[in-house]
Amino acid sequence: DTEVTQTPKHLVMGMTNKKSLKCEQHMGHRAMYWYKQKAKKPPELMFVYSYEKLSINESVPSRFSPECPNSSLLNLHLHALQPEDSALYLCASSQVSTGNSGNTIYFGEGSWLTVV
Amino acid sequence: EDKVVQSPLSLVVHEGDTVTLNCSYEVTNFRSLLWYKQEKKAPTFLFMLTSSGIEKKSGRLSSILDKKELFSILNITATQTGDSAIYLCAALIRYNAGNNRKLIWGLGTSLAVNP
Numbered sequence: 427d428t429e430v431t432q433t434p435k436h437l438v439m440g441m442t443n444k445k446s447l448k449c450e451q452h453m454g455h456r457a458m459y460w461y462k463q464k465a466k467k468p469p470e471l472m473f474v475y476s477y478e479k480l481s482i483n484e485s486v487p488s489r490f491s492p493e494c495p496n497s498s499l500l501n502l503h504l505h506a507l508q509p510e511d512s513a514l515y516l517c518a519s520s521q522v523s524t525g526n527s528g529n530t531i532y533f534g535e536g537s538w539l540t541v542v
Numbered sequence: 543e544d545k546v547v548q549s550p551l552s553l554v555v556h557e558g559d560t561v562t563l564n565c566s567y568e569v570t571n572f573r574s575l576l577w578y579k580q581e582k583k584a585p586t587f588l589f590m591l592t593s594s595g596i597e598k599k600s601g602r603l604s605s606i607l608d609k610k611e612l613f614s615i616l617n618i619t620a621t622q623t624g625d626s627a628i629y630l631c632a633a634l635i636r637y638n639a640g641n642n643r644k645l646i647w648g649l650g651t652s653l654a655v656n657p
Contacts, residue, residue: 457641457643467649468630468632468647468648468649468650469585469645469647471644471645474642474644476641476642481638481642482637482638482642482644514584516584516585520643522641523573523634523636523641523643524641529590529643530576530587530590531576531587531634531643531645532587533578533584533585533586533587534584535583535584536583536584
């Protein structure tokens, strides 16, 4: 089973709303990621969690707040977003890589976010 | 600066044709090369390549990595309309210290297979 599940699949929110995107995996992966993808562009890394601790923040604005409550779950809390934040938000997971290794990163189906 | 370059950027073929998609990379701390297929949703994993010269196959798709020349190719034989998608290549690198890994993406090849 190589499944990463994201909810909701579609979200429309106003600029003053607070909402959350959720991600779950049961592959025993201890690295989890949030990516943002705009149309006709490759995914852009936002955050990486390793063993439930934030290890990479790619200078993401504070209106995006990640949370990793346990090894299977990853949330992205959204507050005071701008219309330009509208995009496909992708969650991904992998084994934690060590040494010279590199592990496959599996993506969820994404949450389409529209900010109005 | 780390970069991954894919070619061609777009391709239109007829069903039954064979296509070759190219991916070259110049990155530091290379770990592996990944290919994904993306339709109107999230990228679907195809292959991960770590060693040079070992072909990976899955049905009509195959891929190989040349670590000396820093490129990879993805072949699709006997193409079908369902192969129409964007094919993304990404280099997995060690990022910052420790066990962090990051994907450096190419812009993708948009493949259209016409009946």
